[in-house]
Amino acid sequence: MTISRRKLLLASSAASAAAAFSRAAIAAGPTLAVKDTYKVGFAQTESNNPWLLAQTNSMKAEAEARGWQLVYTDAAGSAAKQVSDVNSMIAQGVDLIFLAPREEIPLIPAIKSAKNVGIPVILLDRNVDQSLAIAGDDYVTFIGSDFIEEGRRVAEWLVANNNGKTKIIEQEGTAGSSPANDRKFGFDTTIAEHPDFEIVASQTGDFARDTGRQVAETLLQANPDANVIYAHNDEMTIGAISAIEAAGKVAGKDVMILSIDGGREIIQLIIDGKVAACCECNPRFGPTAFDTAVAFAQGADIPVKIINPDNFYDISNAAELIDTAY
Ligand code: GYE
Numbered sequence: 295m296t297i298s299r300r301k302l303l304l305a306s307s308a309a310s311a312a313a314a315f316s317r318a319a320i321a322a323g324p325t326l327a328v329k330d331t332y333k334v335g336f337a338q339t340e341s342n343n344p345w346l347l348a349q350t351n352s353m354k355a356e357a358e359a360r361g362w363q364l365v366y367t368d369a370a371g372s373a374a375k376q377v378s379d380v381n382s383m384i385a386q387g388v389d390l391i392f393l394a395p396r397e398e399i400p401l402i403p404a405i406k407s408a409k410n411v412g413i414p415v416i417l418l419d420r421n422v423d424q425s426l427a428i429a430g431d432d433y434v435t436f437i438g439s440d441f442i443e444e445g446r447r448v449a450e451w452l453v454a455n456n457n458g459k460t461k462i463i464e465q466e467g468t469a470g471s472s473p474a475n476d477r478k479f480g481f482d483t484t485i486a487e488h489p490d491f492e493i494v495a496s497q498t499g500d501f502a503r504d505t506g507r508q509v510a511e512t513l514l515q516a517n518p519d520a521n522v523i524y525a526h527n528d529e530m531t532i533g534a535i536s537a538i539e540a541a542g543k544v545a546g547k548d549v550m551i552l553s554i555d556g557g558r559e560i561i562q563l564i565i566d567g568k569v570a571a572c573c574e575c576n577p578r579f580g581p582t583a584f585d586t587a588v589a590f591a592q593g594a595d596i597p598v599k600i601i602n603p604d605n606f607y608d609i610s611n612a613a614e615l616i617d618t619a620y
Pocket of ligand 1: 345419473501526528529555
């Protein structure tokens with residue numbers, strides 16, 4: 295990935311801003327009637343980690359608190375299943391669909407199908423390829439973290455606190471997903487500004503614990519001088535710790551470990567000295583997601599992106615903040 299991704303993002307968000315600005319005038323895209331209660335869909339990607347469960351729980355709790363009917367689906371890690379999940383929500387006549395597109399491209403046709411029958415889609419957490427779908431037209435908006443910023447914050451922490459650890463193994467998230475693409479871009483471009491550091495290997499672990507462990511094992515064998523592991527999520531971080539220990543090394547001493555997500559288990563591992571730092575990815579979507587749907591129904595101008603605030607944890611604040619982690 296090159297610098298052109300940032301340029302592309304900037305250009306497309308300018309195009310999206312223009313589209314959103316003109317939406318009221320030309321009434322592009324579906325609308326939502328003002329009602330007391332709604333039947334909405336939430337198409338989740340999979341449920342194999344605490345982050346995704348926290349996100350799902352936040353959505354379910356909010357639907358219940360408001361007395362809205364929630365049609366929940368779990369794509370079990372398959373973009374193809376997620377496409378059919380969305381199509382089945384369309385067939386069930388939901389008022390609006392919250393969608394976390396597993397990867398950036400395969401869900402585009404499903405988004406367009408919803409648009410064609412007048413069902414608004416709000417993207418939750420994961421984004422789509424910005425050259426193929428437009429906020430304020432094909433979908434209402436994207437709600438989630440700034441993943442480029444997450445990668446950049448981790449890289450900047452490393453640059454400031456490296457203790458001589460400079461040879462990095464990167465464990466990427468699910469190939470083709472927006473958090474993996476953007477966490478890589480934010481981290482790699484920041485590291486590229488510091489010639490003392492080197493990313494010696496970068497490979498996907500699919501955001502999964504056991505795949506992460508296997509990939510870390512292979513990459514540690516191939517790069518015995520690596521002394522930093524940066525994983526795109528907590529699950530792969532936990533897998534990497536097993537791989538480091540299986541290689542007879544000490545996590546947090548021989549290898550510095552950096553993570554993203556910020557679940558309670560990782561905050562405890564920071565306190566224990568195994569993980570050095572972690573950028574939170576905030577999974578508490580419910581209130582913002584449902585508020586945005588209501589504002590959209592009322593005809594408010596919805597920004598093209600709504601960014602969740604993320605915490606950042608290291609040894610200076612982990613003990614103090616652990617009870618606030620999900
Ligand atoms: O980091 C990871 C999950 O899309 C931001 O997906 C989310 C990521 C999260 O599998 O744990």
